Amino acid sequence: MSQVDHKKIDYRNLSQDTCDKIIDVLKVLPYTEEDKDKQILPYLAQWLYDKYINLESTCYIISGVTNITRLQEQITNIYNKSVPPLTWRTHLSTFLTTAEYSQLEDVVDPREMSGIVKGEIDANTKILVNFNLKRIYQVKESKSKDIPDKQTPVIEAVPKKLEVIDTLLLDQPRTFKIWWESNVTDRVFVTAGEGTGATISEIEQYLINAGFSHSPRLVAGTLSCTINSLIQKKMAIIKQDIDNPGFYYDVNEDKAIIVKKDFTQPTPTEVKKTISLIKRLTLFFGDNLETLSTVLKWGVMSEFSYAMKQSGKWMPWMYLKGSAGSGKTTLAKLILYLYGIPSPENNVGGSSADTVARLGALVSKDCDPKIVNEPAAVFNRSSTNEMVKVCVESTTGRSKYKGSYYGGIPAFSPVLFTANQYLPEDDALIRRLYVLSFSYSQRKSDHDRKMFEEAFHIDSPMTSPLRDLQYLGKFALRHLLSDPTLLLEDWKATADEVINEFYHSVDEQVPKWLTLWAESENLDDFDDTQREDIRNFFVHEFNNARKRIIVQDELGVVQDGKVYMEEASTKDDFSSVNWGIVNNRMFTWAIPHVSRNGTPYVCLTQGLRKSIASEVNFCSDLKSIAELLGWEYKNNKFSNGKQMKVIKVKFDDFMEFMYPNIDLEDDN
Incomplete structure (x- = not known):
């Protein structure tokens, strides 16, 4: 057949920007290279030809997606009309999902607003x-x-x-x-x-x-x-599809969807580069390998947090706390290299997330993990504290009326918090966090920090070798795309599987330390902290009360008002001082009570909860405080005939709780 005289047809030359947009859409379509070469790109070439796009633009687009030499002859035949035209509209609309076809159509054949x-x-x-x-x-x-x-x-x-x-x-x-x-x-x-x-x-x-x-x-x-x-x-x-970059799960279609993320197959060389990098990291975290393993694997799974919530599961957000200079923030930044690079948008201070609007803006852009440093401002505000709880388990961060309908802020991103010592005192929140502590002994010297920066340039993303972590991220994306049922499994088990498959893909063994998981601080640890806070509150209150005691002699002359502890040389003496404080009603929330057999009790009223809350940010009800301390919570009838719900505890047990480490008995 004779070739078509292209000069007689008014072919259009697409701008490079338009061509690049089409290439970007084609690259993120979740299909293999073979599928793209056989099922998508030839039909796209026919489509572009029918829209009078010149051959040069078509070749530029296809060469940006695949090795064009495999398709060059087929494309030339389409433009020379030496083969029957391909039914591109029917084929592509059948092979691609509606959303994928619509996305491609939007960049290939945009509508013009005119007339x-x-x-x-x-x-x-x-x-x-x-x-x-x-x-x-x-x-x-x-x-x-x-x-x-x-x-x-x-x-x-x-x-x-x-x-x-x-x-x-x-x-x-x-x-x-x-x-x-x-x-x-x-x-x-x-x-x-x-x-x-x-x-x-x-x-x-x-x-x-x-x-x-x-x-x-x-x-x-x-x-x-x-x-x-x-x-x-x-x-x-x-x-009809999400425009925010990330990994999603379509419940109706029972399939995973990747939006605007590069998930090309890492080459064996790239996998080995990542493994080598991880090995180098151990030289700087040798005293904390269990924590390095835990945070790295949490980071691998962080991109799938939203998809897990779509499937009915969820994973906790990470909380790193401890001594300044112990490597918390450095470790947090590492995970940002798995699916992107650190930036002011994904690594912020607590003041940048201390309102519902700010926190909502942070978690609703994409599925990539975010870092919030020193988050006290987030958790000290009730609205954002409650929003964090919702975001961890729910796909919607906060619901509210928007105009005439009830909508919400999508909670795409998980968050990793870092704090020097602060830990929010909210047991419902702790259940939703993976809390790891860094001890004083883990602090890095100036020399260690300098050596780490010289080795990894963590704050210079464009030159940092940590960018090699992206190959682990791409591998994880492909692994869960091929088997979305992993979203329904325990997130730790899935993380371990991804790591195993990543190492085994190049015949490497997973190092033992990378199989470990550091244990999160649990509710028992939190209960211990709360018990100690309450004990400190009681001790502080009794110490202040002793300072207010007025001592008079037999003539009514005021003497030194201090009660000296050395005078309480026996258990009875010491108890007598504190019993006198309770018996003289020096606390509004403590009522003395003596049983018929002469056993002294302290009855703690509802006022205790408010007094504790004002000092230690403790917000549990009186019954919960009783359960925490192992004391009775019951109705008690007082001399005026009234009954009241109180915590009732023997005075001796109360003293034992306040001073557990003090031996008040005589030496002999």
Whole structure:
């Protein structure tokens, strides 16, 4: 067959930016190289040819995805029409998912906003979008032929681009992202809302508040009709998949989906580079290999935190606390290299996450892990403290009314917290955290820190050898993509499996230290801390009470008001002083009680909870305090005949709790 004279056809040359966008979409499609070569790229070439894209642009796109020499002859035949045309639309829409096909269509064949678009609100009311005048009108039809229709300018701007976000994987209503052009501003402005898009109500309020309407009461109806008209005329981009980079699980289709993440197969050389890097890290964490293993494997699984929640499982967020300079922040930064690089966006201070809006913005961008350093400001505020609890287990960080519907902030990212000593005193929160402590002995010397920085350049991502950790991240993405059922397994077991497969892929044995898991501080450890805080509270209160005792002689002369501990030479003497404090009602929350057989008791009232909370940020109810300390919680009848729920404890047991390490008995 003779070749086509390309000069007789008005072929278009795509800009490099457009070509690169198509390449980016093709690269992240979750298919093998063979599938792309046989099932996608030839049909894409036919598609581009039918859209009058020149051969040079087509070759540039395909060479950016695969080795074009394998397809060069087939592409040339398509452009020379020496083979029957491929039915690209039918084939691609069948082979690809709806979301994948739509995403590819958006970059290959974008819709142009031009001319005039009309829509109908009701039988007598229409809208008119004039792209030339950059204005949207509402038109009221006249009932009389002699009276012209009433045409009211409503919005002083027109959409330049409209994205309809109708995400199938998120439990969210449909939202919109609109790029606007206007005659009253030189810049293109965007109404995007919070998270994944903006509601009609949010866009309406923005247009009114920003001065883009002279008829505020007409904006809502006009805006809704405009959007629906553009959708019907195929001038909108429909996004049914998540646009936020990460790993997701489609429950309905029972399959995993990777969005905008590079998951190319690491070569054996790249795998060995990563293994060598991990081995070098042990030279600097030799005294803490168990913790290095735990944090590294948590980091491997962090990208799958949201997908696990979609499947009904969850994994705890990491909390590293301990001495300054012990390597907490350094270890935290390592995991950022698994699926990206450290940046001011993924490594922030507590003040950057101390409100619902700030925390929501941090966790709703993508599935990559985030670091929050010194998070006291986050946990000392009730709203963000509660939001963290929800984010760990739920796909939605916080639900709230957005306009007229109840929506939420997606909790895509897990968070790793680092703190010098602070640990939030909330047992419900502790259950959702993996808490690891760094002791004083693990502090690094200035020499050690300098050597580590020279070896790894951790704060210079573009030159850091730690970038080789990305190959472990890519391997993990591919491994769970091929077997999404691993999301349903114990996250630790899945992490161990990924590590095993990674090493075995190059016939290497997993080092023993990398099979270890450091034990998280559990609720028993937290209970011990709370018991000690309460004990310190009691001791502090009794010490202060002794300072307030007024001592008088037989004539009523005030003597030295201090009670000297050396005077309490026996257990009875010491108990007598403290019993006197209780018996004289020096505490509003402690009532003395003596049983019929003469046994002294202390009854602790509801006021104790408030007093403790004001000193040690302890918020449990009185019954929980009793259970924590192993004391009775019961109704007690007092001399006035009234009954009250109190903690009832023998005074001797109370003293034993306060002073467990003091031997008050005589030496002989």
